[in-house]
Amino acid sequence: MVEFSASILNCDFTRLGEEIRTAEAAGVDAFHLDVMDGHFVPNISFGSPVTKHIRNLTKLPIRAHLMIADPVEYAPRFIETGADEVLYHIEVADSDTLPKLLEHGKPIGVTLNPDTALESVYPILPELSQVLLMSVFPGFGGQSFIPETLQRITALKCEIERQKLSLPISVDGGVNPQTAPAIREAGADILVVGSALFRSKDYAAVVRAVKGG
Ligand code: DX5
Ligand code: ZN
DSSP states (O other): OOEEEEEGGGSOGGGHHHHHHHHHHTTOOEEEEEEEBSSSSSOBOOOHHHHHHHHTTOOSOEEEEEESSOHHHHHHHHHHTTOSEEEEEGGGOOTTHHHHHHTTSSOEEEEEOTTSOGGGGGGGGGGOSOEEEESSOTTOSSOOOOTTHHHHHHHHHHHHHHTTOOOOEEEESSOSTTTHHHHHHHTOSEEEESHHHHTSSOHHHHHHHHHTO
16 A cells, blocks of 8 residues: 655645644545755745644654755754655765765655656665655645656566665655556555645545555
């Protein structure tokens, strides 16, 4: 069964507590915080203070997806305020980035934009907690799923198996009840869903449909 990770980017922030509780009651498995700095992506979302609020609202895993130019500088603040896992972008990393992030003792995952070569992360797979494949270009929720992502999921899964690792693949962007079956079929383990959940009238129905239950 795939994991459903709820992205709060498009939730109703005027009712954040209620949204978190309702999503948890609907069966989401984790919360995904889309952090944007206006440099790496052309949008600004929220910072570590939001992590602290979410941490006080749920015991579920909180993952910080850092769409920011300097993850080494800011990751500690998300960890200190309650993030269980940090996902950085390979596009802004150098050879020191992952070792420095791992110093904080938390699981670290890597994220790739749709046009970033999968091979760019093959050497570091053994040190990662997951690989997040963007199925939209980062910056905004509510975009359409890029279908070429399906082949990327399958190719990455082959490489993970070749390296004899058990490393989850996440997919983020345009994931909804319509796109989820093909994403599951391609081999993804964690589906990040934002708009399709928080814009729906029945969160539990969306969770069931995306998980294939
Ligand atoms: C893109 C963000 C979104 C967000 C959810 O920068 O990372 O992908 O998670 O997107 P939707 O609303 O398409 O589920
Ligand atoms: Zn995200």
